[in-house]
Amino acid sequence: MKNSHKNRIVSTLLAASMLWSLTACGGGVSETEYDWGNVAIGGGGYITGIVYNKTEKGLRYCRTDIGGAYRWSSKDTQWVPITDHLGGVNSDNWNLIGIESIATDPVEPNRVYLSCGTYMNSNGAILVSEDYGDNWTQVDMPFPVGGNTSGRGAGERMMVNPNNNKQIFCGTRTDGFYVSEDYGKTWNKSTSFPTEGDYMQEGNQIGIMWVEFDPNSTDMYVGVAMKDGVCIYKSSDVGASWEALPAHQPGFFPVQAEISKNGYLYVCYADSCGPNADTKNGMVSRYSLKDGKFEDITPQCNDGRYGGFSGISVDGTDPNVIVCGTLGYWSEKGENLYRSTDGGTTWTPFFDNAQDNYVMDVSEAQWLQWGRESAQTGWWMADVEIDPFNSDIVSWGTGATLYSTTNLTALGTGTPVTVAFDAKGIEETAIFKVVSTPVNNGSPELYSIMGDLTGFSHLDVDVPPDDAHFMKIGKAVDLAVAWQNGNIAAYSNDDKKQPLRYTTDGGATWQAFASLPDAKTGGNLAISADGSTVMWTPGNLSANTYFTQDFGVTWYQSAGLGMGAVIVADKKDPKVFYATCRGTVYCSKDGGANFVSTGLNVAENAELVPSVEQDGFLWIRTGTSLGYSEDYGATITYVENTSVNAIGVGAAKKDGKPMVLYAMGNINDMGNGIYATEDHGKSWKKLTSDKDGFGNLTPSITGDATTYGRVYFATNGRGIVMGEPKE
Secondary structure: OOOOOOOOOOOOOOOOOOOOOOOEEOOOEEEOOEEEEEOOOOEOOOEEEEEEOOOOOOOEEEEEOOOOEEEEEOOOOEEEEOOOOOEOOOOOOHHHHOEEEEEEOOOOOOOEEEEEOOOOOOEEEEEEEOOOOOOOEEEEEEEEOOOOOOOOOOOOOEEEOOOOOOOEEEEOOOOOEEEEOOOOOOOEEOOOOOOOOOOEEOOEEOOEEEEEEOOOOOOEEEEEOOOOOOOEEEEOOOOOOOEEOOOOOOOOEEEEEEEOOOOEEEEEEEOOOOOOOOOOOEEEEEEEOOOOEEEEOOOOOOOOOOOEEEEEEEOOOOOOOEEEEEEOOOOOOOOOEEEEOOOOOOOEEOEOOOOEOEEEEOOOOHHHHOOOOOOOOOOOOOOEEEOOOOOOOEEEEOOOOEEEEOOHHHOOOOOOEEEEEOOOOOEOOEEEEEEOOOOOOOOOOEEEEEOOOEEEEEOOOOOOOOOOOEOOOOOEEEEEEOOOOOOOEEEEEOOOOOOEEEEOOOOOOOEEOOOOOOOOOOOEEEEOOOOOOEEEEOOOOOOOOEEEOOOOOOOEEOEOOOOOOEEEEOOOOOOOEEEEEOOEEEEEOOOOOEOEEEEEEOOOOOEEEEOOOOOOOEEEEEOOEEEEEOOOOOOOEEEOOEEEEEEEEEOOOOOOOOOEEEEEEEEOOOOEEEEEEOOOOOOEEEOOOOOOOOEOEEEEEEEOOOOOOOEEEEEEOOOEEEEEEOO
16 A cells, blocks of 8 residues: 555535534644645546647646646656646635636746636636746736636637737637736736627637737737638737738638748638537638638548537648647547648548548556547547647647647558557546545555546556546446445446446446336435445435345335435444434434434534444534534534534544544634544644645545545546645
């Protein structure tokens, strides 16, 4: 068992009850330095943009829709999160974790700018850094930013003027064009830019989609989502005045563009701005800056393509070499990419109807195979970027990860291009729940369920899971693991055919329960300490609670509970279960067959977390109040000066000592964060600092059941955060 990460990234009510115990306790708080990183998955979410600095070799950034921004570290050969100061427990700035645009300074590469905002129901901000994103100054803006709304995979809406790097331009969705003349410290709206865009998609305005500078002049071009085809505007006087390029293909939108050194503006078009609204058609065009004419150069490669186009990139060493990618092409192989060496006159595809010209290498994140013989090239392909210093590398983001080639120039030679997993360090999953049980007989270190990817069993939290340990089926709702046998686990989900699935081999195989006692899906699960009994309350407010001792061959209805009960299993006694139902705590001591009210009243959203230090010991979060019971939930002892959103237990420092309780919240007015206590709340340690935000947190936290001091908590976009005491 490990005591340190291999790939470390250091960053970041109660209702009245007649049986209350009148004893209360509480103590001081000390701050403890922790190292923070991630449980390794390898991407998991939508990577919407990749930005290379064209003057500093090896400097590249990427943005995600709900998980912040990252910078590539050549030293560590992985991506490093650079926005983990945003968000946190009860944060009021978590919305800034969605990144809509990145601008890297080509004159002073240490300077970088982010346009931040996940949803458009509040105004966004621009972050300004002078040290590659290690530290930021936040400038609040008077317009909303849509990092996780329609059109989020468009080109970079923000750009540094390469001829005067004090000047930064930022296009918005709803409020036109903004400019800063002082390295992003202050901003003013342009009064000369002629439009805000008129195309709405899924209720969101798309607005300005990209800004590009001509490398041979001071001219700049701006793409806007306009329904009439008048979508591109040019300025030759640094934004003082603008002229529209000729209308080009009304109903198509210029999703991304790039200007070559030999005088062409290359543009990818689609009939929607993606990604949720599937594209049905599209084209690739080049516009001669000299002649002022558009030319259709759409790849025609006999590959069955449909949909539109999105990412396009010009080789930094040869302006005639271009790569573009499809958008909304849901082929069995994924999206297609095309490379041209003659400015778009002819193209070579990654695949066509006759053959594949590439091979996928996902050995570092094998779950990306998704049950297939080979991984797909991805879906929701947005940005496509050639490394300006290496013509063999082209990178693109997908809805699940980031890929890069290793030998792009081999395309068309008969040697397949290798497409490799390139998201090491990027963790952008939306986590619902994490569960750790003691490692025995090769059982996993951790289980998790999440949005989009269902969930995983993590044999090693420092290594992305293989495909076998990827749950795959359904949108997960709840997860339970047997405390004394971590190879036995089950999860509920929304799949109508298999709403309950279980494993007895640590997630190497998953199978459906033999039968179901209710037609509903989802719901709450609990598994007895030894794995012999599974309890289920289906996802229905009027659902009864059932239990099975043979994985669904036979089911029995529990007695004594009302409808919609939430069940948890005792960690010591396989016969003991606890439940909350309509504000009352219940206990069963006969394996879930019968529940009896303890008489203790709690909040409707109460959280019960059994511990192992003594029989009948139970932590209780009711509302935001924290307490514990030493008598199977009959009475409660409150811990004073606590306000918590989630709790979980982990391994004790020594045998016979209390398990460590970890909490999200505010203890003794020391500020919101992650806390731990080893003495039932008499004293506390604060584990996070003000720089440890990690975006939008999900109320699920657990200590590692085997390794003392290690803690995991869930986020909505930054994956599973893992922390250990600093060595």
